Amino acid sequence: MSKPLKVALLGAGVVGSQVARIILNEGPTLEARIGRRLELVGIGVRRLEAERPGIDPALLTTDLESLVARKDLDIVIELIGGIEPARTLLLTAIANGASVVSANKALLADDLGELSRAAEAKGVDLYYEAAVAGAIPIVRPLRESLVGDDITAVMGIVNGTTNYILDKMVSDGSSFDAALAEAQQLGYAEADPTADVEGHDAAAKAAILAGLAFHTEVRRDEVFCEGITGVTEDDIAAAEQMGCTIKLLAIAKLTDDDRVIVKVHPAMVANKHPLATVSGAYNAIFVNSREAGELMFLGQGAGGAPTASAVMGDVVTVARNRHRGTASHRGSSSSSRAVAPIGESEAQFYVSFDVVDRPGILARCAGIFGDHGVSLRVVQQSYLADREGADASGFAARLGVMTHLTRESDLAVVVEELRRSDFVGSDVRVLRVEGF
Numbered sequence: 001m002s003k004p005l006k007v008a009l010l011g012a013g014v015v016g017s018q019v020a021r022i023i024l025n026e027g028p029t030l031e032a033r034i035g036r037r038l039e040l041v042g043i044g045v046r047r048l049e050a051e052r053p054g055i056d057p058a059l060l061t062t063d064l065e066s067l068v069a070r071k072d073l074d075i076v077i078e079l080i081g082g083i084e085p086a087r088t089l090l091l092t093a094i095a096n097g098a099s100v101v102s103a104n105k106a107l108l109a110d111d112l113g114e115l116s117r118a119a120e121a122k123g124v125d126l127y128y129e130a131a132v133a134g135a136i137p138i139v140r141p142l143r144e145s146l147v148g149d150d151i152t153a154v155m156g157i158v159n160g161t162t163n164y165i166l167d168k169m170v171s172d173g174s175s176f177d178a179a180l181a182e183a184q185q186l187g188y189a190e191a192d193p194t195a196d197v198e199g200h201d202a203a204a205k206a207a208i209l210a211g212l213a214f215h216t217e218v219r220r221d222e223v224f225c226e227g228i229t230g231v232t233e234d235d236i237a238a239a240e241q242m243g244c245t246i247k248l249l250a251i252a253k254l255t256d257d258d259r260v261i262v263k264v265h266p267a268m269v270a271n272k273h274p275l276a277t278v279s280g281a282y283n284a285i286f287v288n289s290r291e292a293g294e295l296m297f298l299g300q301g302a303g304g305a306p307t308a309s310a311v312m313g314d315v316v317t318v319a320r321n322r323h324r325g326t327a328s329h330r331g332s333s334s335s336s337r338a339v340a341p342i343g344e345s346e347a348q349f350y351v352s353f354d355v356v357d358r359p360g361i362l363a364r365c366a367g368i369f370g371d372h373g374v375s376l377r378v379v380q381q382s383y384l385a386d387r388e389g390a391d392a393s394g395f396a397a398r399l400g401v402m403t404h405l406t407r408e409s410d411l412a413v414v415v416e417e418l419r420r421s422d423f424v425g426s427d428v429r430v431l432r433v434e435g436f
């Protein structure tokens with residue numbers, strides 16, 4: 001009988017504890033699928049004394065460096081998160097001949113190229129399905145199933161925490177803070193939830209998705225990123241009035257001159273668009289490609305057990321490769337497409353602002369848009385005379401304007417000019433719009 005495959009697990013938190021449970025409880029099933037038994041030989045943790053039901057304390061160690069330095073490991077699963085020591089631990093594991101599985105998008109968004117090259121040079125696997133959109137198979141479809149096609153755009157909801165918060169604010173009228181606390185309690189949020197609410201987690205995933213989709217390397221700092229902390233109750237109400245829902249979107253597309261636009265921002269999504277109905281911690285991703293056309297992937301984007309499902313899919317795949325003595329190389333990026341500046345990106349925008357109530361003001365506002373080649377699609381006016389303070393400020397009406405497709409740089413000039421005009425209030429709000 002062949003020897004078991006030796007597995008080390010780094011981290012036994014929300015995801016790691018679920019991965020440990022599956023490896024320890026589902027041994028015979030996993031063995032049948034792999035053709036070899038998996039043996040969990042060590043679990044790297046921060047605190048030995050924490051309560052870990054079902055886990056033999058003899059497996060635990062706080063010395064992660066020594067664990068990954070073992071020469072007899074077949075697979076190292078990294079679920080501690082963060083950049084260091086995760087990066088060094090993975091590179092050490094690879095250098096010692098282990099294949100690696102990680103869910104660490106923060107690390108992969110910057111170091112995927114280096115880790116891939118190290119794995120390729122050593123002839124071992126690097127798999128990371130759980131790093132993007134939790135349980136949803138999206139890394140493998142982009143890396144394998146669609147690699148014979150040409151992808152033109154990827155757009156989706158890739159952060160469960162923010163989708164949970166926005167959904168709760170809209171459907172239950174919850175406060176931002178209460179909804180965030182629930183998302184943390186349910187195990188969706190990052191160790192530091194700023195990464196979720198400021199869009200950094202989604203931006204890391206967008207970098208990974210863009211790199212995979214367009215066969216290039218995209219770094220996290222090349223992703224335009226705006227989170228949901230600036231989304232106001234007024235924005236939510238304005239979206240509702242326009243028949244839209246606010247979602248945090250990650251978007252990656254190719255420009256006409258073959259560069260990559262990659263961005264994360266809240267957007268008003270038309271209620272008729274399937275992304276508008278994605279609720280709770282669910283994620284969804286649309287892919288457009290030349291031959292396949294439109295594809296949509298939907299499922300749980302966060303949470304211990306759903307994420308462990310994606311990790312275990314990678315573990316079984318990597319274990320099968322080890323059993324056969326092979327590794328499925330990702331291959332270096334085959335294109336060197338550059339990332340285009342956000343100013344060159346195009347979107348529809350919803351711009352809202354207070355105006356004084358005088359003859360000709362609507363025309364003057366429309367003129368500012370027109371002067372910069374920005375075409376208007378919908379114009380709404382609501383009367384604010386009854387609003388507290390409206391008379392004192394002199395701004396008695398609020399305009400809401402939805403544009404046709406507009407370059408970011410042109411819209412920025414329009415907003416600047418509106419803010420400078422004495423007939424427009426200083427609170428000029430801008431939301432991007434999708435699917436309208």
Ligand SMILES: NC(=O)c1ccc[n+]([C@@H]2O[C@H](COP(=O)([O-])OP(=O)(O)OC[C@H]3O[C@@H](n4cnc5c(N)ncnc54)[C@H](O)[C@@H]3O)[C@@H](O)[C@H]2O)c1
Nearest residue numbers: 011012013014015016045046079080081103104302303307
């Ligand atoms: N929770 C989710 O829904 C989810 C989904 C997809 C991906 N991820 C990713 O999975 C990884 C783990 O996430 P999590 O939610 O399980 O986080 P977590 O904070 O619950 O677990 C991480 C564990 O690693 C331990 N740890 C951290 N640094 C350590 C070190 N240097 N030495 C020993 N132990 C250390 C922590 O004590 C903690 O128990 C992260 O990269 C995260 O981004 C999480």
Ligand SMILES: N[C@@H](CCO)C(=O)O
Nearest residue numbers: 159160161188189190
């Ligand atoms: N914090 C992340 C976990 C999944 O990557 C989220 O909320 O989507």
Ligand code: NA
Nearest residue numbers: 129132134136
């Ligand atoms: Na995934």
